[in-house]
Amino acid sequence: MAEAQRTGTYLQRFPGSSTPPAEGTESEQLKIIELEESTQMLTIKNLHATVEGTPILKGIDLEIKPGEVHAVMGPNGSGKSTLAQVLAGHEAFEVTEGEVLFDGQNLLDLEVEERALAGLFLAFQYPVEIPGVSNLQFLRTALNTRRKANGQDELDSVSFMKLAKEKAKQVDMSPDFLKRGVNEGFSGGEKKRNEILQMLMLEPRLGILDETDSGLDIDALKVIANGVNSMRSDDRSFIVVTHYQRLLEHIVPDVVHVLAGGKIIKTGGKELALELEEHGYTGLGIDDAEATG
């Protein structure tokens, strides 16, 4: 089975590259290694993180190639959301060990906003309400900051409005929501749609969806899945963090990881998600103690 082979490859790669250097001069060897590394968009090596001194992530290894969608599943408290937050740079978490390379850059050395400008996007599990800052102002500031960082001109208000309306339509969001305060008084589903709208506007290299499906009805789920699927391309990757298999019916992943007790305990193809749905996390031999780490 193709998936099984792939699983094997993923598991085998760690830690570090197992490929022996090719023959040739030292500089050529270096070049080959660089080339190899550059085939990965994201490389997480032995990542450990704590919150207020309590270890949450206990050695995560993960590699994502451009164009791939990886699902990270796991029971509550397994560290899924922590992984997403650590990648985005949330201050509450302290990385105690390991490294993360994003397009060859050391991600952990970057500030929160530098990560975003480098192309990383976290769709929040709990999007924040910011009364007084309009959605439009927020989107425009974010978009133009990103454009500036990419050496592009800022969008004028006419082009910006056109783009914002077009993208809002794509996530089935009324233009009225653009004028309102960021997430202010939005329902759970509207907040999640707003996250996807931001992602559509900012066109990141790597989108991390942190339990974007939680609290959504099936229609909203489809809207969000369509938004994500419309963005899938050879040079864009996604990490879809979810508790349930449901979202993965609509956003079909290339690889599924099961996270428990702060470690990836199993990696497989999309059928792994189905397996989990059928047998539950306990069917994988994950007991509660391990799950809550």
Next chain:
Amino acid sequence: MTLAHKTPQVTLEPAFTPEGGKLLPQPLRHLRDIRSKALTEMVLPNRRTENWKYSSKYLKLDESLAPLTQGSGMAVGRAVEGAYRVVIRNGVVDRESSVLPDQKGVEIQRFTDLDEVTAQSVARKLDTVIDNSTTQIAALNTARIEDGLLIRVAPDTSVDHPIYVQCVTDAQQSGSNYPRVLVEAGNGSKMTLVEEYLCEGDEPVLVDAVTEMTLDSNANVTYIRLCMEPDNVRHVGATGVRMADGANLDSHAIGFGGDLRRHDLQVRLEGENGFARLNGIALTQNRQHFDNHTAIEHVVPHCDSEETYRCLAGDKSHAVFNGRIHIHKDAQQSHADMNNKNLLLSTNAEIDTKPELEIYADDVTCTHGATVGQLDETALFYLMARGVDRQTAASMLSMAFVHELVGQVPLEDVREVVDVRLNQFIEASFKETNA
């Protein structure tokens, strides 16, 4: 139509130099004399005066009590399109710069032009809207007035344009001035009054500005008070409003800090079904000081009041909010909401907030909330996770904090003027923090 070219309909005497109130009509001169004499016995605000405990040290009355003269005439305020405008320069109404309405039922006169009968009625009314026992500054004003402005709106008259009263201080030399406004809004009348405090020149000055308003039955007044003076002005002001049944007050007091800013706003709901909204914004930075004292008296049943004051304090500045709500014994079915939120932009800034509720009726709804906080880290992270740097994110959030209230001001011109200053304030605040 540009109103700036309209010929003033009210004849005002030419400019004059303050002469101890000699040009005031007799009844007003008499009131002034009484207050002047009382002044020598009056205990001016000091450290032991409870409602002045944070601010008395900035008052420095003795150094600057000498009234300012009319000055060079350079300070004339700013032109506002589509509005009436009265310029009060150094406490004296300036005819040349004013644009007055010729609308029937709208009467705007300066005190020094009043006939004996009107002057008599004005003199009887002054100091009766404001509670002199709690605002010593009003008594000081009456003791020092050279002139004043009477605005009368006849019953069922809607003033067709906002009236801007621009109180301009010409601070080429140090001294003090005492703008005074009396508004009488008749039954069912409607008006928007914008008081704008400005200053040109940088000598230290004291401005003591008092406005009293009476709203008759079902009168509807929007009152906007903009304290836009620079640091060298020590501004103490009081606004008193008495409201009859069904009257509606929409007040927006917005101010930028300085060596001293103090505003007392007193609202008395004296007729049933009255509604008062009191919004306020105070912004301080550097070593500025701002003190807002509000008092809402629910005297009769079935009145509502809603108060929202917000403050941003940066650097080593100090802001004070004291909000009193007094529900009298008979004022059943009163609804009073008071909310004061404050944001510290620096660890060296200080904010003191004190809600005071005195409730003597048993069937009322009163809510109050006062918070002093710092920028929300969760919101900062959210903005930064979209690529916005910390400084920009912080200024966006600070701006948003007060901008909700700016958005409620019903005049676009005012929102624009405030936004310009607000942007400067935010920019300067975050430059300082990062330095």
